[in-house]
Amino acid sequence: xxxxxxxxxxxxxxxxxxxxxxxxxxxxxxxxxxxxxxxxxxxxxxxxxxxxxxxxxxxxxxxxxxxxxxxxxxxxxxxxxxxxxxxxxxxxxxxxxxxxxxxxxxxxxxxxxxxxxxxxxxxxxxxxxxxxxxxxxxxxxxxxxxxxxxxxxxxxxxxxxxxxxxxxxxxxxxxxxxxxxxxxxxxxxxxxxxxxxxxxxxxxxxxxxxxxxxxxxxxxxxxxxxxxxxxxxxxxxxxxxxxxxxxxxxxxxxxxxxxxxxxxxxxxxxxxxxxxxxxxxxxxxxxxxxxxxxxxxxxxxxxxxxxxxxxxxxxxxxxxxxxxxxxxxxxxxxxxxxxxxxxxxxxxxxxxxxxxxxxxxxxxxxxxxxxxxxxxxxxxxxxxxxxxxxxxxxxxxxxxxxxxxxxxxxxxxxxxxxxxxxx
Numbered sequence: 001x002x003x004x005x006x007x008x009x010x011x012x013x014x015x016x017x018x019x020x021x022x023x024x025x026x027x028x029x030x031x032x033x034x035x036x037x038x039x040x041x042x043x044x045x046x047x048x049x050x051x052x053x054x055x056x057x058x059x060x061x062x063x064x065x066x067x068x069x070x071x072x073x074x075x076x077x078x079x080x081x082x083x084x085x086x087x088x089x090x091x092x093x094x095x096x097x098x099x100x101x102x103x104x105x106x107x108x109x110x111x112x113x114x115x116x117x118x119x120x121x122x123x124x125x126x127x128x129x130x131x132x133x134x135x136x137x138x139x140x141x142x143x144x145x146x147x148x149x150x151x152x153x154x155x156x157x158x159x160x161x162x163x164x165x166x167x168x169x170x171x172x173x174x175x176x177x178x179x180x181x182x183x184x185x186x187x188x189x190x191x192x193x194x195x196x197x198x199x200x201x202x203x204x205x206x207x208x209x210x211x212x213x214x215x216x217x218x219x220x221x222x223x224x225x226x227x228x229x230x231x232x233x234x235x236x237x238x239x240x241x242x243x244x245x246x247x248x249x250x251x252x253x254x255x256x257x258x259x260x261x262x263x264x265x266x267x268x269x270x271x272x273x274x275x276x277x278x279x280x281x282x283x284x285x286x287x288x289x290x291x292x293x294x295x296x297x298x299x300x301x302x303x304x305x306x307x308x309x310x311x312x313x314x315x316x317x318x319x320x321x322x323x324x325x326x327x328x329x330x331x332x333x334x335x336x337x338x339x340x341x342x343x344x345x346x347x348x349x350x351x352x353x354x355x356x357x358x359x360x361x362x363x364x365x366x367x368x369x370x371x372x373x374x375x376x377x378x379x380x381x382x383x384x385x386x387x388x389x390x391x392x393x394x395x396x397x398x399x400x401x402x403x404x405x406x407x408x409x410x411x412x413x414x415x416x417x418x419x420x421x422x423x
Contacts, residue, residue, distance in 0.1 A: 032284075051084065055083055056079055062124075096122050097119045148365045152374055187199045192300075
């Protein structure tokens with residue numbers, strides 16, 4: 001890849017090619033539960049500094065971080081029944097960015113309030129599946145996708161966030177790279193435990209396909225046949241910056257050219273004896289990426305291991321120096337698809353994967369290898385004895401640092417604390 005091509009795919013600020021493409025999609029930027037205790041949160045997204053808030057009427061807003069008056073920081077403001085108010089001189093703004101109150105001016109010149117044209121940059125926000133989504137692109141906006149897994153029943157969901165100090169693209173390329181599972185998550189994990197083997201089943205065959213909402217990779221490992229769900233159905237590189245594995249999503253949300261917000265939405269099926277289970281609140285928590293004592297990257301959990309690979313490539317991977325192999329066909333497909341999308345928006349056309357028709361945006365299906373299990377479930381005894389699923393109940397395997405209170409909520413939901421399962 002040439003240097004100019006690398007810049008084109010990695011720069012995300014306003015006015016850049018990839019920045020304009022990514023702004024045409026809704027981005028998950030926070031967990032809805034985050035704003036319950038602290039209704040104001042600073043957000044840096046696609047190189048823009050913004051403030052996210054939930055006002056006293058439970059309305060959401062995403063506006064420029066600095067007040068239009070004297071540029072004070074609105075993250076130190078406070079919410080009102082409608083909108084957010086600057087703590088410096090009391091100017092207030094609604095979710096459209098309109099200045100709805102200038103206390104001194106409104107007092108000494110009441111007629112001026114009706115003529116006030118002061119306005120902040122503002123973007124729409126929607127809540128779906130316990131996440132808050134923002135749209136920074138041209139209007140009319142597409143719809144926030146109503147993915148099938150958002151409608152799954154009888155499961156405990158949690159949202160996990162991490163800030164990763166590197167460019168979003170090297171994170172997303174991981175989503176179409178099946179062979180790294182064998183080495184990073186299987187074999188390296190074995191070595192991290194101090195063991196020298198046995199190593200995991202090798203990849204024997206790979207296939208990559210494109211579909212409406214992204215790319216799919218398929219793989220055969222060891223003695224598996226093409227009836228195996230990981231070949232027959234595969235895994236989804238969700239367009240443009242997601243990864244979907246049936247029971248969880250991961251998004252790589254660009255903060256700016258050198259930082260990425262890792263957003264995970266994780267569904268864990270409760271045992272059949274715990275049905276019907278209706279979760280009242282989806283918790284959100286932050287997973288650290290570095291060990292505070294050693295300063296080294298954390299390597300114990302799946303996403304943390306991925307982060308080691310991502311940041312190891314540098315703040316922005318230098319793709320002019322890479323040597324691609326046969327397993328990287330999916331990465332080549334991804335880059336070419338982005339180039340096609342850039343050409344499409346230059347012609348005024350929609351890029352890949354947008355949903356604009358409300359009739360289409362109902363329980364939108366994606367390839368799910370574990371669909372039967374997620375819908376049918378198992379007993380707790382079966383889950384704890386299952387060679388694959390038991391590790392999902394023994395601890396949270398995806399990211400380091402799950403808070404004790406979230407673990408306690410999960411244990412209560414799945415029944416791990418019931419006396420008959422403690423012996």
